Amino acid sequence: MTVDEKKTARKSVAGSAIGNAIEWFDYGIYGYLLVYISDLFFTFDDDGGALARVMALGTFAVSFLVRPLGGLIFGPLGDKFGRQKVLVLTIALISTSTACIGLLPTYNTVGFLAPIALILLRAIQGFSAGGEYAGAAVFMAEHAPDNRRGIYGCFLEFGTLVGYSGAAILCTVLTLIVGEDGMMAGWWRLPFVLTILMGILALWMRRHLHDPETFTEDVEEEVDQPSALRALGNLLKTYPLQVLKLIGFVTLLNIAFYLVLTYMPSYLSATLGHSTAQSNFSLVIIQLVMIAVIVPFGALSDKIGRRPILIVASAGFVLLSVPAMMLIQVDSFVTQLLGIGILGLFLVMLISTISATLPALFPTKVRYSGFAVGYNISTAIFGGTAGMVNELLINKTGNPLVPGWYLAAAGVVGLIAVLTFRETAGRSLRGNVVPGADDDLRMARGEELIGAKTGSTPTVGRTDVSDENSTKG
Numbered sequence: 001m002t003v004d005e006k007k008t009a010r011k012s013v014a015g016s017a018i019g020n021a022i023e024w025f026d027y028g029i030y031g032y033l034l035v036y037i038s039d040l041f042f043t044f045d046d047d048g049g050a051l052a053r054v055m056a057l058g059t060f061a062v063s064f065l066v067r068p069l070g071g072l073i074f075g076p077l078g079d080k081f082g083r084q085k086v087l088v089l090t091i092a093l094i095s096t097s098t099a100c101i102g103l104l105p106t107y108n109t110v111g112f113l114a115p116i117a118l119i120l121l122r123a124i125q126g127f128s129a130g131g132e133y134a135g136a137a138v139f140m141a142e143h144a145p146d147n148r149r150g151i152y153g154c155f156l157e158f159g160t161l162v163g164y165s166g167a168a169i170l171c172t173v174l175t176l177i178v179g180e181d182g183m184m185a186g187w188w189r190l191p192f193v194l195t196i197l198m199g200i201l202a203l204w205m206r207r208h209l210h211d212p213e214t215f216t217e218d219v220e221e222e223v224d225q226p227s228a229l230r231a232l233g234n235l236l237k238t239y240p241l242q243v244l245k246l247i248g249f250v251t252l253l254n255i256a257f258y259l260v261l262t263y264m265p266s267y268l269s270a271t272l273g274h275s276t277a278q279s280n281f282s283l284v285i286i287q288l289v290m291i292a293v294i295v296p297f298g299a300l301s302d303k304i305g306r307r308p309i310l311i312v313a314s315a316g317f318v319l320l321s322v323p324a325m326m327l328i329q330v331d332s333f334v335t336q337l338l339g340i341g342i343l344g345l346f347l348v349m350l351i352s353t354i355s356a357t358l359p360a361l362f363p364t365k366v367r368y369s370g371f372a373v374g375y376n377i378s379t380a381i382f383g384g385t386a387g388m389v390n391e392l393l394i395n396k397t398g399n400p401l402v403p404g405w406y407l408a409a410a411g412v413v414g415l416i417a418v419l420t421f422r423e424t425a426g427r428s429l430r431g432n433v434v435p436g437a438d439d440d441l442r443m444a445r446g447e448e449l450i451g452a453k454t455g456s457t458p459t460v461g462r463t464d465v466s467d468e469n470s471t472k473g
Contacts, residue, residue, distance in 0.1 A: 012143040012212070013152055015205045016136035017159030019091045022198050023132050024160045026098040026125060028167025029191040030060055031262035031387075032280065035270065036188045040106040041115045054395075055115075057266075057388035062119050063126030064384020067376040070130020075372030078131065079365060082211045083139040086131055086368075091206060093128035095199020097121045102192030126384075134372035141359035142212035142367075147302060147426045153355030154298025160351065161294060164261050165287040167191065172280040180276075214430050215364060235366040235373065242361045242434065245417050246374035249358075252314060252414025253350055254383030259403050260343045261287070263387035267403065268328070268336070271394060278333060286340050290348040297352035305425040306357045310418040313349035317411030320346075325404030343407070350414075360424035363432040382410070 030037070038056035070090075078086040101121050107114045137156055144152035170191050178187045236243065261283070268279035301309050320342055327339030362370035386406070393402045427435045 008210070009143045009145070009152065011205075012209055013140055013155045015087075015202070015209045016140040016156050017162075018198070018202045018205060019087065019094075019132060019159075020136050020156050021159035021163035021166070022091065022098075022195060022202055023094055023129055023163065025163035025167050025198070026094065026192075026195060027060075027258075027262060028164040029171060032167055032171035032265050033183075033188050033191065034060070034266050035276070036183050037118075039184065040108075040188070041104075041118055043107045054388060054391055057263075057391055059115065059119055059122055060262075061384035061388050063122040063129065064380045066123045066126040066380075067130040067384075068373070068380050070127040071134060071372035071376035072130075074131025075134060075369035078135050078138070078368035078372070083135050083142075083215060083368060084206065084209050084211050087135045087139060087209075088203065088206050090128045090132040090135065091199060091202045094125055094132060095195050095202065097124040097128070099193050099196035099199070102189035102195075130376045131372060134375050135368060137355045138359045138368050138371055139209075139212065140355060142214035142364075142429055144356075146428050149356040149360075149429075150301035150306070150353060150425060151295065151299040154294050154301075154352045156355040157298075157351040158291065158294055161287055161291045161348075165284065165291060168265075168280060168284045168287060170194075172277065172284060175280070176277060217430070235362075235369045239362060239366065239370060239434070243370060243374040245420050246358055246361055246370070247378040248417030249310075249414050249421075250375050250378035251382045252317065252410045252417075253354060254379050255386050255410040256317060256343070256347050256350065256407060258383050258386045259390065259407060260340070260347050263390060263403070264340065266387070267390075271391075271400060272329065272331075274331065274336070279336075282333065282337050282340060285337060286344040289341070290344050294348050294352045297349055298356070301353045301356065302425055305423045306353045307418065307421055307423050309349050309353055310357070310421070311415065313346045314411050314415035314418050316346040316349075317343075317407050318415060319408075319411075321407035321411065322401060322404035325401050325407075329400060357421070357424065360427065360429060360435040361421075363434055364429065365432050367429075 034056050037059075038052040041059075042052040042055045074086050074090060098121075101118065104117050104121070105114055137153070140153055140156050141149055174187055174190065175183055178185075264283060265276075265279055268274045268282075269276040297309065324339045324342040327335045327342070330336065330339075358371055358375070359367055390403050390406055393406075394400060422435075424435045429435055
């Protein structure tokens with residue numbers, strides 16, 4: 001790549017990552033503040049707090065139920081009008097609605113209007129998030145060099161972990177400083193309100209970004225650009241198997257992500273009765289370790305491919321989720337840390353590769369739509385509901401190992417999906433064909449990647465062999 005291309009790619013990664021960090025900072029603080037939110041917004045519960053927690057988790061799930069709607073709208077818009085324009089809009093919606101949660105009156109002040117307003121803001125968050133994550137991943141993947149898409153892509157998930165870790169650290173430190181009574185008195189609002197400052201920074205960064213050539217060149221080649229609605233219809237008609245593959249894999253990804261990083265604080269403190277501060281601290285440690293290893297895993301996927309890493313991670317969840325949950329049951333900080341660490345290791349293996357893997361499931365003209373629709377359908381059904389479903393199953397069965405069995409079942413689904421993936425490491429995303437579908441596309445690192453056999457216009461991918469030469473299609 002040339003110096004200018006490197007600079008552009010890095011700006012694109014940074015602009016994508018900060019938006020992702022804000023999105024997951026929001027979900028993180030909601031998970032860590034769930035105990036207070038359930039008491040402050042659902043105090044009509046007379047069941048010792050159990051029903052309130054389920055209802056608060058249900059409110060968490062609401063934002064996921066509307067995500068497919070956001071994906072259905074923002075995805076086709078991003079394919080038709082450009083990724084950058086949509087990403088500016090989604091980050092504005094996410095940061096504003098999150099900050100407004102910190103300004104809401106509680107149930108004791110306005111009664112049932114409090115949970116209704118909370119649900120409405122969570123719905124706005126989910127609607128905008130339906131276009132945010134998919135758009136950021138596609139935007140980053142199309143800017144990255146073909147033979148370094150893994151390491152570039154992992155920085156998007158680096159933003160995810162930074163957002164979650166920032167939420168964990170802020171909420172934990174705040175709780176230690178002001179105490180439980182201080183949090184209930186109003187300090188729980190601070191993390192939500194701070195999101196507006198992060199949103200302003202993200203907007204400033206994204207306004208100066210430009211759509212990648214991978215997108216603009218392929219769009220220019222299209223003589224008849226379909227409407228956004230028609231593009232969505234073309235996606236579901238032409239690439240149904242690709243959408244199903246993505247849904248299967250994202251089922252595992254979301255269940256693992258939200259059980260390990262969002263539901264776990266409530267599970268450790270409310271279900272197992274462990275210290276809230278100790279539980280949060282153990283998760284902070286695991287997340288910091290995940291941040292430290294995500295970039296090496298991303299780089300490794302460029303060398304050995306995405307599939308080997310994804311297969312090991314999926315199989316790991318199948319075999320070791322229940323043993324890991326058994327370790328977490330033990331009232332010992334060390335064993336608790338080990339159990340969460342096992343799940344965190346397999347999770348970071350998944351997320352280190354997804355931003356490079358999932359955009360490569362679709363050709364350029366439906367890439368944003370395909371990612372957004374498949375990802376958000378799976379997220380709505382299995383991601384946001386994971387905590388609530390596990391809480392209900394634990395209450396029903398009395399078995400605290402339910403999350404382990406749930407993760408193992410998700411691992412089976414994810415493993416089946418991963419085994420159907422083509423290896424796309426090093427493959428070009430250019431050209432309106434599914435990456436990896438062209439047998440003449442050469443996989444050797446450092447060589448031009450040429451698509452010719454499908455009858456489509458041959459395209460040449462970027463290989464980043466040196467800083468001085470850059471090959472463009």
